Amino acid sequence: MARDPRYDPLFEPLKIGPVTAPNRFYQVPHCTGMGFQRPQMMAAMRGVKAEGGWGVVCTEYCSIDASSDESPYPSASLRDDDDVHNLRQMTNAVHAAGSLAGVELWYGGRSSANLYSREVALDVTSLLNSATLGIPVQSQAMSKADIESFRKMHSDAAHRAMAAEFDIVYVYGNHDYLLHNFLNPGYNQREDEYGGSLENRVRLLREVIEDVSEIVSGRCAVAVRYSMPMQLDDDPEGLIEAFALIAELPDLWDITVRDYRYEMGSSRFVKEAANQAAVAKVKSMTSKPVVSVGRFTSPDTMLSQVVNGTQDFIGAARPSIADPFLPQKIDQGRIDDIRECIGCNVCYAHDSLGVPIRCTQNPTMGEEWRRGWHPDRIDSRHADESVLVIGAGPAGLEAACALGQRGYRVILAEAEQELGGRINRESRLPGLSEYARVRDWRLGQLAKMENVQIYPDNRLDAEAVLELNSQHVIVATGARWRSDGVGRWSNSAFDGCELKGVVGVEQILDGYMPQGHTLIYDDDHYYLGSAIALKLTAAGVRVTMATPASELAGWSNHTEEHSLTMQALIEAGVEIITARGLVSYKPGEIELGCAYSARRSKIQADVLIPVSARTPDDELWQQLDLRRDEFAARGGLSMQRIGDCRAPGIVAAAVYAGHKAARELGQQEPAFKRDRVVV
Numbered sequence: 100m101a102r103d104p105r106y107d108p109l110f111e112p113l114k115i116g117p118v119t120a121p122n123r124f125y126q127v128p129h130c131t132g133m134g135f136q137r138p139q140m141m142a143a144m145r146g147v148k149a150e151g152g153w154g155v156v157c158t159e160y161c162s163i164d165a166s167s168d169e170s171p172y173p174s175a176s177l178r179d180d181d182d183v184h185n186l187r188q189m190t191n192a193v194h195a196a197g198s199l200a201g202v203e204l205w206y207g208g209r210s211s212a213n214l215y216s217r218e219v220a221l222d223v224t225s226l227l228n229s230a231t232l233g234i235p236v237q238s239q240a241m242s243k244a245d246i247e248s249f250r251k252m253h254s255d256a257a258h259r260a261m262a263a264e265f266d267i268v269y270v271y272g273n274h275d276y277l278l279h280n281f282l283n284p285g286y287n288q289r290e291d292e293y294g295g296s297l298e299n300r301v302r303l304l305r306e307v308i309e310d311v312s313e314i315v316s317g318r319c320a321v322a323v324r325y326s327m328p329m330q331l332d333d334d335p336e337g338l339i340e341a342f343a344l345i346a347e348l349p350d351l352w353d354i355t356v357r358d359y360r361y362e363m364g365s366s367r368f369v370k371e372a373a374n375q376a377a378v379a380k381v382k383s384m385t386s387k388p389v390v391s392v393g394r395f396t397s398p399d400t401m402l403s404q405v406v407n408g409t410q411d412f413i414g415a416a417r418p419s420i421a422d423p424f425l426p427q428k429i430d431q432g433r434i435d436d437i438r439e440c441i442g443c444n445v446c447y448a449h450d451s452l453g454v455p456i457r458c459t460q461n462p463t464m465g466e467e468w469r470r471g472w473h474p475d476r477i478d479s480r481h482a483d484e485s486v487l488v489i490g491a492g493p494a495g496l497e498a499a500c501a502l503g504q505r506g507y508r509v510i511l512a513e514a515e516q517e518l519g520g521r522i523n524r525e526s527r528l529p530g531l532s533e534y535a536r537v538r539d540w541r542l543g544q545l546a547k548m549e550n551v552q553i554y555p556d557n558r559l560d561a562e563a564v565l566e567l568n569s570q571h572v573i574v575a576t577g578a579r580w581r582s583d584g585v586g587r588w589s590n591s592a593f594d595g596c597e598l599k600g601v602v603g604v605e606q607i608l609d610g611y612m613p614q615g616h617t618l619i620y621d622d623d624h625y626y627l628g629s630a631i632a633l634k635l636t637a638a639g640v641r642v643t644m645a646t647p648a649s650e651l652a653g654w655s656n657h658t659e660e661h662s663l664t665m666q667a668l669i670e671a672g673v674e675i676i677t678a679r680g681l682v683s684y685k686p687g688e689i690e691l692g693c694a695y696s697a698r699r700s701k702i703q704a705d706v707l708i709p710v711s712a713r714t715p716d717d718e719l720w721q722q723l724d725l726r727r728d729e730f731a732a733r734g735g736l737s738m739q740r741i742g743d744c745r746a747p748g749i750v751a752a753a754v755y756a757g758h759k760a761a762r763e764l765g766q767q768e769p770a771f772k773r774d775r776v777v778v
């Protein structure tokens with residue numbers, strides 16, 4: 100298929116200083132959890148994005164000195180010749196596809212506790228470390244000599260960037276890193292020529308941009324990452340005025356908004372193209388090209404950004420993770436094939452956990468090098484064989500999709516009328532509608548496959564499975580939420596769990612609306628408890644939430660959802676109790692136990708909704724497991740269980756399990772390379 104000519108403006112080349120981007124698709128710097136520790140993994144992943152049509156592909160943040168070390172968060176590094184060698188693998192991969200490669204020079208300042216290097220971090224003044232880990236360490240206020248050596252770090256790194264054959268070199272002026280902290284009058288209380296007036300606070304950023312520009316002049320473009328206030332009339336740092344002083348200095352502006360909760364917002368609270376007022380403001384103040392992110396997944400929204408002149412490049416981190424081939428799909432008129440990001444921030448969460456990123460929508464993300472998985476290609480079937488997939492949740496749908504793509508004869512059986520498993524009910528909760536894309540993209544793909552037969556409304560038992568005579572069976576029957584409180588805090592059911600006022604998550608997901616004061620007990624720590632709370636409060640139900648942890652929904656800190664979740668709950672009038680585990684229920688009264696001491700307390704409430712562990716729905720699997728001989732006698736070759744029916748987890752884990760099962764069917768020894776340094 101050919102490209103719809105309407106989208107031609109997205110494919111027009113554009114000059115950025117001395118280099119030319121082949122199109123307007125720009126993968127901005129984003130963390131991967133790979134960093135300098137896993138250079139091959141990083142190079143392969145970035146190379147795949149270039150292959151998929153991203154005209155510019157950048158690194159993640161790249162440390163330029165040992166005193167800029169944000170461990171345990173992984174960063175890339177451009178500190179010596181070995182780093183140059185490693186990063187050249189990435190530039191080679193990006194150039195091979197005809198794209199430009201960008202590198203983001205990074206000095207953290209107060210954000211870097213330097214836990215690995217044990218160096219002292221420099222910053223505008225002595226500031227407490229800002230990492231969410233609450234590390235009790237401060238930065239050292241920079242002397243004039245430190246400022247000189249800081250500039251030299253950038254100059255040296257710029258030379259290395261050229262040696263590594265990058266085309267775009269970033270100066271990092273936002274995200275509360277050192278250069279941003281100089282801009283911020285709240286932190287910058289220096290009395291020398293780098294503090295005080297706006298002119299002085301901008302001085303260091305200006306000098307570094309000029310230093311780097313001089314070094315890379317004629318060879319590479321200089322880009323600057325910079326934030327604008329979310330509300331343009333609320334700018335206590337003077338970011339707009341500061342911008343005006345340097346608006347024409349670099350070759351490109353990479354613009355974000357000041358509040359990271361919105362820049363990196365989860366789809367529960369922040370929708371596509373949310374930062375556009377700030378971006379348009381910048382565009383009106385500079386003649387230089389502008390790129391910005393907005394979790395763009397709709398080609399029409401992207402087009403309007405470029406055509407209306409809001410921005411010159413469509414910046415993407417998450418959309419390029421969910422679909423590395425997004426540009427190519429627009430180019431080839433395959434709009435329906437675009438795998439849209441759902442805004443769950445599971446990618447970001449894993450970087451923040453110090454491991455390679457993964458993606459709910461794109462199971463190949465992070466597996467390009469170590470497993471050799473490609474987001475748009477998959478090996479053909481190993482033999483003309485049949486596969487029965489039971490259960491059409493995220494795991495079963497993905498398995499059927501990838502097996503169908505490989506060319507197997509696939510039957511997908513689902514007990515419910517509606518395909519989608521957990522996605523169907525959860526995506527109807529407030530804020531979670533974009534999760535339905537996990538189901539819808541796969542249904543769209545399956546609809547095109549003649550070799551996949553789908554049977555909804557078909558609950559299979561072991562007998563029915565055997566009678567279908569499929570050579571391979573994949574059981575993906577999911578899991579169900581427990582209502583007895585068994586979870587992390589307690590491995591036993593609470594007293595009174597069988598009483599009428601105890602309402603299970605399953606009932607709520609089925610649409611039951613409780614009456615009266617409701618206590619949601621959250622020992623899951625992710626999105627479900629708060630999403631249920633917001634559904635109930637919207638219907639006028641009084642809600643209290645209790646958790647045995649020291650903070651509610653703690654895991655959602657990793658997905659950058661926590662703060663906005665808390666804000667939404669507080670604004671909805673939800674009372675929050677922390678560090679209390681569930682002990683017992685009787686009508687009108689719930690007893691909680693202190694997480695630290697033997698103290699008990701009582702809450703007067705009518706209804707209790709425990710959100711804790713799930714039970715694998717593995718009865719079918721257990722029955723089949725007992726009948727393996729019969730299965731083999733009928734020509735059965737392999738049988739496996741995947742996803743939540745094997746081990747309940749997040750949606751991303753189920754999609755991954757489905758993909759892995761499909762990829763590895765018929766493979767003797769699936770690849771799994773390990774990055775390691777051999778001395």
Ligand code: ADP
Nearest residue numbers: 490492493494514520521559576577742743753
């Ligand atoms: P996962 O996240 O692992 O994909 P889900 O719970 O989302 O799990 O989906 C499991 C799906 O399996 C559900 O849609 C459920 O209706 C379906 N299912 C469960 N048991 C059977 C069965 N015996 N036959 C067919 N489908 C089943």
Ligand code: SF4
Nearest residue numbers: 440441443444446458
């Ligand atoms: Fe989007 Fe979620 Fe994938 Fe991240 S993990 S790219 S937020 S779908």
